[in-house]
Amino acid sequence: MRNSDDFSPAVIDRAAVLLEEFRDGGELTLSQLSNRTGLPRSSTHRLLSQLVELGWVERHGQTYTLGRSLFEWGALARRRSGLQEIAHPFLHELYATTGLVVHLGVLEGNDVRILDKVGYGPIPLPTRIGGLQPAGRTALGKALLAFCDNGSARRRPTVEVLTSAAEEARRRNEMAVVRQRRTAYERDEAVLGVACVAAPIGDLRSCAGAIAVTGPVETVDGALLATPVRATANAIWQALADNGSVRRAG
Missing domain, CATH: 1.10.10.10 (Winged helix-like DNA-binding domain superfamily/Winged helix DNA-binding domain)
Structure with a gap:
């Protein structure tokens, strides 16, 4: 002590x-x-x-x-400004609608930095505001990898070491599908028994971050959740544009 x-x-x-x-x-x-x-x-x-x-x-x-802890504290200090401040009410609405934990994140190096987390569920999740999660194993990270940096994720390998050409091809195809559907899915990859549905905030020309709903695999219906998750992401993007926080390409 x-x-x-x-x-x-x-x-x-x-x-x-x-x-x-x-x-x-x-x-x-x-x-x-x-x-x-x-x-x-x-x-x-x-x-x-x-x-x-x-x-x-x-x-x-x-x-x-x-140390990394200071960077995490820095992320916490930014919670009440910018993206998190604008997105927070929308995250609460999505939680109220789905009953699933909602995350807001941005890509930081090879990881996802969690900027906000709303709600709770029956399964403890190893996520916290300001913390990091591996991008390649989370739906939130996959949405960011597919849309971040003005689309440069289309040319970069995944954050994890690729074990074979077949694995690389599978990953690239997965990113292409995410861009086409504007939705990313993950099941039993980051945490056993947990599934996620995510969508980008923005598009390939400008992406501010991504959101995801997370819960037990038996309660996460990707087909049903894709629409409200995308709608919430789009609403946040529109709010950012209205606030002057982003510039929409015309």
Whole structure:
């Protein structure tokens, strides 16, 4: 159990000084951090160890970088602005209509960053706002891979290592079907016993993100859910356009 002195104002101030040195996103050594901040080397090492334990800083050999936890906190801080703020009421409506958990996400590298999550269900889901999920194994990620980056996903391989030419062909065909239907499906891929239906917010020219409904496989009827999921995604896209958050190609 931590001593309350570990988080005294003085300690927090010194930790903030250390974290500021990572603002440029680079890697720094213990000596560099001590020299730049003017903190004693022993104090710097102790603070870094605490920040590593919290996940705010990561250690790579002799260097340190910002930790993933801080990026997740950043996603949380953005919840009340932009896409999430506009989409949130629509997500609640979709949850009320379907009774299934609704996710909002954007593509971030090889993963999906969850920006919002509405509702709950009988099966615990390993998702949280600000967290990451592998794009290639989720309906949300498949919708994003098919439509994100102005359609560049059509030319990129999937985020997972392709084991054969046949697997690559299958994945490419899956992306083509998603683009044609404007709907992505997933069943027992990310979590056993769970299925999802997703749709992009936008189109191949401009995609703001994607939404998905998730629930037990026995309650997720893709044929019935595709229409309300697409309609909700389209409504969010229209709201973004009306708000001036996106520019619709004419």
